[in-house]
Amino acid sequence: MFAQCLTALARRTGFDPAEVDDVIGGNGILSGDHADDIARLSVLLAGWPESVPGMTLNRFCGSGQQAITVAATAVASGAEHLVLAGGVESMSRWDVGVGLPTIDGDNPAFRARYPTVPQGISADLIATLEGFTRADVDAYAAESQRRAAVAIAEGRFDRSVIPVTDADGSVVLETDEHPRPGTTAENLSGLKPAFAPMGSASVDGECRTFDQIGAERYGVETIDHVHHAGNSSGVVDGAAAAAVASKAWLDGHDVTPRARIRATAAIGSEPIIMLTAPGPAAQRCLDRAGMRAADIDLWEVNEAFAAVPLKTIRDLGLDPERVNVNGGAIALGHPIGATGAMLIGTVLDELERRDLTTGLVTMCTGGGMGTATIIERV
Numbered sequence: 001m002f003a004q005c006l007t008a009l010a011r012r013t014g015f016d017p018a019e020v021d022d023v024i025g026g027n028g029i030l031s032g033d034h035a036d037d038i039a040r041l042s043v044l045l046a047g048w049p050e051s052v053p054g055m056t057l058n059r060f061c062g063s064g065q066q067a068i069t070v071a072a073t074a075v076a077s078g079a080e081h082l083v084l085a086g087g088v089e090s091m092s093r094w095d096v097g098v099g100l101p102t103i104d105g106d107n108p109a110f111r112a113r114y115p116t117v118p119q120g121i122s123a124d125l126i127a128t129l130e131g132f133t134r135a136d137v138d139a140y141a142a143e144s145q146r147r148a149a150v151a152i153a154e155g156r157f158d159r160s161v162i163p164v165t166d167a168d169g170s171v172v173l174e175t176d177e178h179p180r181p182g183t184t185a186e187n188l189s190g191l192k193p194a195f196a197p198m199g200s201a202s203v204d205g206e207c208r209t210f211d212q213i214g215a216e217r218y219g220v221e222t223i224d225h226v227h228h229a230g231n232s233s234g235v236v237d238g239a240a241a242a243a244v245a246s247k248a249w250l251d252g253h254d255v256t257p258r259a260r261i262r263a264t265a266a267i268g269s270e271p272i273i274m275l276t277a278p279g280p281a282a283q284r285c286l287d288r289a290g291m292r293a294a295d296i297d298l299w300e301v302n303e304a305f306a307a308v309p310l311k312t313i314r315d316l317g318l319d320p321e322r323v324n325v326n327g328g329a330i331a332l333g334h335p336i337g338a339t340g341a342m343l344i345g346t347v348l349d350e351l352e353r354r355d356l357t358t359g360l361v362t363m364c365t366g367g368g369m370g371t372a373t374i375i376e377r378v
Contacts, residue, residue, distance in 0.1 A: 001164060001239035002038065002088035002338075003045035008162045009084060009241050015253070017048040021080035024055050024071050026063025026087030028336035028366075029094060038088060058337075060103075060366030061304060062266070063087050064240060065340025065373055069264040071244040081249040086241035087337035093237075103271070103366045114271045115203070117210040119366065120195035120232065122274040123305035124225045125214045130311055134226040137306035138188040141231035141330045144303060148327025149181035156326055156353060160345045178234040178333040193225035194232065217272050231306040236333030240341035259348050262358070262374040263289035269368040275308050277370025278362040279315030285360065285372035293318060296374070297356035300343040302363040303328035312362065326350060339363070344373060351377055 002025055010017055025039030040054030059066040064087030071085035102116040117125075127137060151157060152175075164173040199211035208216075211223045250257055265285035269277035278301055286293060293316045301309040301323055309328070313320055326346060329339065340363055347359035362372040 001090070001237065002042040002086070002241065004162065004164065005086060005088075005239045005241035006042060006046045006048070006084060009243055013243055013255070015082060015243070015255075017046075017052060019249075020048070020052050020082050020084055022053050022055060022071070022074065022083050024057065024067040024083060024085040026058070026065070026067040026337040026340065027056050028058060028060055028063055028089055030056070030058055033093060034088075034090070042088070059266070059369065059371065061302065061334070061336050062340050062363045062365040062369065062371035063337040064342065065344065065361060065363060065371045066266070068242055068244065068261070068341055068344060069266075069371070069373065072261045072264065075244050075246045078246070081246040083244045084241055085244055086239065086341035087339075088239035089335035089337040090237040091235045091335060103274075115213050116272055116274070117214050118195065118198055119274060120227055120305065121199050121210050121214055121223065122272070123227050123232070123307050124193075124195055124199070124223050125218060125220075125273055126275060126305075126311055127226045127307040128220055128222075128224045129218060130307065130314065132226065132307050132310055134189070134224075135185065136310065137226050137231045138185045140306040140310055141188055142183050142185040144306075144324065144327045144330040145180055145183035146327075147325060148179050148331035151326035152176070152179060152181075156349065157346070159349055176332060178236050179327075179331045183230070188228075188230040191228040191230050194228040196225040199223060199225060214272060227305050227307070231330060233302070233304050233329035234331075234333035236335050238333065238335030238338045238342065240338045240345060242341055242345060257378055258352070259375045259377045262376045263291075264374075265372045267370050269370065271368030274366065274368045275304060275364040276311065277368065278302070278308060278312045278364050278372070279370075281370030281372040282312070282316060282360055282362040285362070285374055289374050291358075291374070296358050296360045297322065298325060298347050298350055298354075298359045299323040300328070300347045300359065300361040302334065302339060302343060302361075303330045304334065304364050306330065308364050340371065340373075344375060348375060348377070351375075
């Protein structure tokens with residue numbers, strides 16, 4: 001998929017692949033057929049010159065966004081002039097050794113300091129602390145599906161989405177399969193909480209459960225399990241790529257850019273609750289740009305779980321009508337290594353459609369981190 005994104009990007013932009021200084025790809029699996037530097041493998045699968053290098057990086061869910069940040073840093077420094085960046089994840093290929101319930105590297109010393117819990121329990125802990133009810137998260141999820149359905153029907157993603165083809169060129173997938181148009185809060189209310197059984201399970205080698213670990217850390221009696229498959233991000237396959245170029249390269253090729261990266265940021269947060277960093281990451285990014293939240297026209301806050309955008313909206317005092325206006329990962333899915341790059345493309349397309357100027361993308365990631373990027377149309 002990533003190779004096909006690279007090919008489509010070259011065809012659309014008109015650059016010669018031999019001019020590409022580097023290809024940077026985000027990925028969260030880094031094993032099996034995603035191993036061995038999948039960015040470099042994708043360059044070669046695309047049939048590009050062997051001289052084009054590739055680098056794969058991992059910042060969990062923020063990997064694709066971080067890839068674009070690294071590309072922008074290289075270009076801004078003058079070290080490189082044309083870098084392609086994005087990411088890929090075929091989550092349908094995750095084997096039994098991937099996606100362990102905790103993120104601790106199987107390191108006993110780390111586990112003793114930070115006894116992490118599965119992300120779904122972290123999301124439910126956020127909902128408990130913030131007072132988000134089951135009705136709140138289901139209502140948010142239904143609205144994400146509604147907005148995505150409108151966006152798809154109106155062709156808002158058509159400029160950026162390409163079909164997946166087989167080796168012989170035949171189309172094997174032309175449209176997103178994950179969205180569920182017609183989803184309502186009422187039919188979501190019938191789904192059972194997904195993480196309650198995991199939360200009550202005993203942690204290996206300990207007498208405590210995951211719920212007890214989270215509850216003790218944050219001083220609550222119990223964790224209210226409100227998340228399920230319908231109000232959490234979808235497990236999907238996907239890839240995305242963007243071209244980041246210097247002014248010298250643009251001028252030399254008579255190419256007009258669509259936007260510039262005004263600021264980027266990453267930040268760490270407490271790794272047991274894990275998913276609270278989008279707000280602080282966005283604020284750090286705003287501070288670096290000399291901007292306020294009110295200066296941003298459109299926001300993309302990755303919908304890892306419904307509680308995450310709800311908390312970010314609350315933390316930053318955002319207008320919900322300017323956040324995830326075309327739906328998000330609850331409706332469209334979250335292919336870990338690719339999502340950040342997808343969101344940057346999504347917000348840029350929508351800024352152009354509405355003739356607006358600035359967009360901010362922020363995400364939570366595994367291990368207790370957040371990433372943020374401000375783009376500005378030029």
